[in-house]
Amino acid sequence: MATAGGTPAAAGDNLKRLTDLYRMMVRIRTFEETALEAYKAGEIPGPLHVSFGQEAIPSGVCASLRTDDRLTSNHRGHGHALAKGADAATMYLELYGREGGYCRGKGGSMHIADFSVGMLGANGVVAGGLPIAVGAAQGLKLLKSDAIVVCMFGDGATNRGPYLEALNWAAIYTLPVLFVCEDNGVAAHTETRTVTAGEGPAARANAIGVPAVTIDGNDALAVEETAARLVAEIRAGRGPRMIHAKTYRWCGHTATDAAAWRDPKQVEAAKTRCPIARLKAVLIERGVAAASLDDISSAARDEMQTGRAGAHAAPWPGMASAFEDVQDAGAVHG
Amino acid sequence: MATAGGTPAAAGDNLKRLTDLYRMMVRIRTFEETALEAYKAGEIPGPLHVSFGQEAIPSGVCASLRTDDRLTSNHRGHGHALAKGADAATMYLELYGREGGYCRGKGGSMHIADFSVGMLGANGVVAGGLPIAVGAAQGLKLLKSDAIVVCMFGDGATNRGPYLEALNWAAIYTLPVLFVCEDNGVAAHTETRTVTAGEGPAARANAIGVPAVTIDGNDALAVEETAARLVAEIRAGRGPRMIHAKTYRWCGHTATDAAAWRDPKQVEAAKTRCPIARLKAVLIERGVAAASLDDISSAARDEMQTGRAGAHAAPWPGMASAFEDVQDAGAVHG
Amino acid sequence: MVETTLVEAGRLAVLQEMRRDPRVWVLGEDVGRGGLWGQYRGMLEEFGPERIVSTPIAESTIMGAGLGAALVGTRPIIEMRMFDFVMCAMDELVNQIAKVRYMFGGQAKPAVVVRMPHGMWRNSAAQHSQMLEAWFAHLPGVVVVAPSNAEDEAGLLVSAIRSDDPVLFFDPKDLWLAPGAIADGEIAPIPFGKARHARQGDALTIVTWSAIVPNVLAAADQLTSEGIKVDVLDLRTIWPWDQDAVAASLARTKRLLVVHEAVEVGGFGAEVIASMIDRLGPSAIKVAKRLGAPRIPVPFAPPLENEVRISPAKIVAAAKAAMA
C-alpha cells in the first residue's frame, strides 16, 4: 500500500491536540529515562525494555482512543500503557515490584496492565498479544459495544504464526481491531530484514485481508492522522486495519544490552529524526512559546521523579499476596 | 499471480510420460476405492481420509521428482505416498495395522512414511509438515545435496501459523522447497472460504516472499508442466516456489463422513471435471488405444486387490514391537 | 432420571448455560456444524453465528481469542476438537490463560472453559490418543476436570462454565456414546474437588478418573463376585482433588491402587501416592501401587493398542497383586 504522508496542516489546526501529543511523547521519554536511571542504580529488578525514539507511535495512535477502547501490548510497553492512560507513579511501583503497583508487584515491567483504562497488558511472549486482541474485539462485538481494540507489536512478531492467524481472524469476523506494527528494524539482536522475506508487514497484512498502510512512525502527526482515520473506519464497523509504522530504537534490546554490534553512526543518524524534536519544531513554527514546551518537560521530570521516589520508598508486597490471584478453586495458601 | 494454463501441447509430446501420469492417477484412485471398500467391510481400523478427485496433484507434482527428493505430507496422504514411489501392498499392510506395513503397524493411514523413497511421512496435525519440510531442505542444503523437498498441504493449513513461518523460513534461507497447496475448498466440515480472508493462499505466499502460481489442479498436464518448471528453478538454487492447485474433493472428510451439508449437485458437477477422465480424453485424442487404458485400470485393480488381500491375510505385529522404536536411552520393555 | 449419552449430557449442559447467560459462547472448528461429535448439535440455529463461532484451523488463536474475549467480560467455551491439537496452543494456554490473573495482580478474569476431548479412540494412533491431564495439575492457575460419565460431564460442565477460573475440561472421547442418565430438570453444578464414591469396600482403595473408570468398575464388580470388596473413588477433578476422601478410604483399607489410562511414569498417580505417603506416613500404608500405560506412544494396530489400554483383567490382576 501507499505510504501515507502526514502533513501538519492535514492533522488539523488544533494546537491543544498537538500539544497534548507532544506532552505524551515527552512523558514517555522521561518515564523511561528515569526508569533506566533507576535500573542502573540497581533499584529496579528484572528485565527492562525501553523504547527511546519510538514515542510517536503509541502517542499518536492512542490520541484517537476512548478509555473503554482496549489495547494489548508487548514486552516494550511503557509507552503503550502511558498513552492509553495508565498512571506513571503506579507503573513505577510495579517496575520496582512494590505494594500498590499495577500488578501488586507480581508482574514487573514486562506485565504492566491497567484494565481500568483498557490496557489489557504487556506480554513477555513475542506476538502473544495478537490472539488476545482479536478475541477481545470479538467479545466486545458480542457485547454490542462500539469500543475497539488496538494491538501493538514489533516487526519481530510478524514472523511468528499468530501474525497470520490473528489478522485472518480479525478479517473474517470483521472485528474492530487496529493492528500497529512498530517496526524498529530489529528483533532482540538480529536485524529483522535478515530474517524477513517478501515486502514486509504491510504487504503480508494486505494479502491476509487486513488493509494496511506504511507510515513514518517518527512523524507524530502522520501517526495521529492515520490512526484517527483508521479508528473511525474501524469504529464504523468496517473491520480491521493495520498501521505499519517505521521507526528506530536508539537503545539495545534490554537495559543491559549495549547493542555493540550496531554502527554508532546509525544510531546518531536516527537521533536526528527524533520524533519529539520534530514535533517540537512544528509547534514552535506554529507559534507555541518555547517556554511552555519547557514547562511540559519539567512537569514530566517532576512527575517521573516523584513516581520514582515514591516507588523507591514504597513497601514490598506482603508475603500473603504471593498466594493470591492464582485461582479460586484449588488455590493453595502460603 | 496469474493462473498458469497448461495446454496439452505445452506439456510435451511424450506420450509415455502422459501415460505414466495417467497410470499414477488411476492407481491412486483404485488404491483408495479399494481401501474404502475394505474400510466399509470393517477390515481397516482407525480414521481413513481419501482424496477422490484430487489425484492429478500428487501425480503431476511427483512426475518431476527424483527418488532422493523428499516429500512431507498431511492426513490425506495416500496419493502423495504412491506418487512418490511407495509400494501399494506395503501401504495396505499399514492401513490394516499388520506386520510388514510401512510403520510396522504402529502408524496406520495417517502416518504412512517410506523413507527409502524420500516420503518423510503423512501427518495427523494440519500444517504439521511445513516446518519439517523446510528443515529437511535446510539439512539437504547443509549436506550439499541437490535434492529438493516437496511439501503437500491443504487449503485449511493456510490459516495456521506454520504457513507463515515456514514459507518465510524457506524464502530467507533460499531453500529448495516446492510448497503445494491442494485447495479442495473445504477443511473438515467447513468451507474454507468462510474462514479465510484476503486473496487466498497464493497471494499470501507471494507477500511472504515465496513466488506462487495458481493452477487448475484437476488438469494433470497443467500440474505436471508447472511442477516441472518450478522444480527446475528450485533445483537451480533459486529458492522456494509454491503451487496453489484448485481442486474438489468428492467425498466427506473421513470415510465415515457423508458431508451431508453439501449440495449433491456441487459434487456431481465436480465429477464432470474428474482429472482422470480429462487426461483419458486427451490420451485418446492423441491416439492411445482405449484398450491400453483399460489395461492400466485392470492392472491397478489387480495390484490393489492383491495388496488388500495380502494385508487382510497378514499377521498382526508381534506384541514386542509395541515397545520398540520408542527411543534408545530409557526405553521400557513390555 | 433421563437416559442419555455422555456427549448429549454435555450438550444439554452447554445449552442450559447458554440460555441462562448471554455472555456464554462457543468457538472452535466446525462447531457450527455441531462439532466433531455433535456436542453442539442444533446450537447454531438457536444461538446464531456470533455465539456458535466456527473458526479457521488456528488453534493458537482459538485459544488466545477465547482468553481475549474473557478479558472483556464474556465467558467463552473454547472447543479444541482433540486434546492433541492443544499442543498448537500451549503458549496461549500455559503462558497466557494460566498466568494473566496472577501476572496482572488480579485484574484479569480468565473465565474460559477449554474443552479437550482426550484419550484413546478407535485406533487413532499416537497423534490423536494422548492423555496428558497430569501436566496441568502441575500448572498453577488452572482447574483440571476429567469426568467419566454422563452425569458428571453435565454437572461439571455447568460448574466449569460458571467458574471464574480457567477450567481445563477433559472430555473422555472414547466414552462419548456411553449410555448414562442425568437428573430431570435443571442440571445442577457438581463442585470441583469432590470424588464420587463409586464402589464401597474395605479391601483396597482404587483411585481413578476419566475414560478408564468403566473398566475399573467392571473390575471392581468382578472382584466383588470373588468376595473382594474394593473402594473406588472417581476423582472427577484432578485439580483440586479430593485428598480427604482418598485419605479416609486409605485409613480403612491401608492399600492404594491408582489406575489411569495415561502413561504411568510421571502421571497423576504418582502425585496421589506421594501426597498420601506424605499425609499418612509410609507406615500407615501397606501397599501403594499404580497401574497406567507403559511409557510408549499409542500404537495404531488394534492388538498393540490393546497392549497399552488398561483392561478390566489388568485391573483385577493389579488389585489382587496389591492384596498379596
Place this chain on the structure above:
Amino acid sequence: MVETTLVEAGRLAVLQEMRRDPRVWVLGEDVGRGGLWGQYRGMLEEFGPERIVSTPIAESTIMGAGLGAALVGTRPIIEMRMFDFVMCAMDELVNQIAKVRYMFGGQAKPAVVVRMPHGMWRNSAAQHSQMLEAWFAHLPGVVVVAPSNAEDEAGLLVSAIRSDDPVLFFDPKDLWLAPGAIADGEIAPIPFGKARHARQGDALTIVTWSAIVPNVLAAADQLTSEGIKVDVLDLRTIWPWDQDAVAASLARTKRLLVVHEAVEVGGFGAEVIASMIDRLGPSAIKVAKRLGAPRIPVPFAPPLENEVRISPAKIVAAAKAAMA
C-alpha cells in the same frame, strides 16, 4: 581441570562436537550473535552462517525445522532461548519429534538436541521462569537432561549431541555464570541415567537436580556441620533416571527427601517417591517427602520470588523434619 563457568563449559562442548562432526549445527534466535548468554560466542566466525543459523522469531519452525533437518541426516542443536518459549513449539516437540520414530515404525531418526534454558532468573516473572521438566518424563520418546554444574553440562551435552534420541536439554539458566571446572583435553560424554553422588551420608537420602543443586549442597554442608550426614544424589537426567542409585541409598538411610525448584504438585519428585514406594514397599521406608515450589506462578517482586525459591535454609528445615 580447567576453571570455567557453566555457560562456557556448554560452549566448549558444542565447539568440540561441531569440530568433530560436520553434520552438527545450531539454529535459534540470535545464535549468530553468540546466543543470549554467549553459549555460541565466536561460533559464527568459525562455522559460518550455514551451521550457526540465526533464525526469525518463529519457535514452531525452529523446532520443526530442526526435526526435518534430522530426518535427512544432520544433527541439529535447537536453541530455544528460554524454556517458556517452547510453549510456542509444543506441537513440533510433543506430536512430531517425540513420536516420529515410533509412528513411522523406526524409519525416522529424530537426532535433535533441544536446548531450553529454564528456571528462575533474576526476577523475570511468570513467563520467563518456568521449570516443567517433569512434563517430559511423562512423554514417551524423549530423553530429559537437567544438569547442575559445568562438568555435567559439558559431558551431558556431548552425550546429547551424539545421541540418536531426541534429547531435551534443560540448561539451568540461573547458574550460567556459576564457576566450575571441566577436565583438561577432550570432554568425555557422561552417560544418561547415572546420578552423581554429590555428598555421602547415612542419615537421609536427598534426590535433586538442576538449578537447585547448589542450594542442596549448601544445606548438606550445613547439616554435616551439625553432625547430620546426608546422601545427596544429583540425578542429572530425569529420563532415564538412576533408580538403582536412589534405591541403594534408601536401603541405607530409609529416609527420602526430593528437592526440586519446580512446583511440588505433580513434579518429578512425586515420580521418585511413587517409584521407590513401589520398588521397596512402604514398610522399607520411614519417611518420603518432597520440597518444591508452591503451586503458584513465579512472582516478580524479589521478596515474593524468594518465597517461591527453595533456599538452603528451607532445605535444612525439610531435612530435619524428615529426620524427626
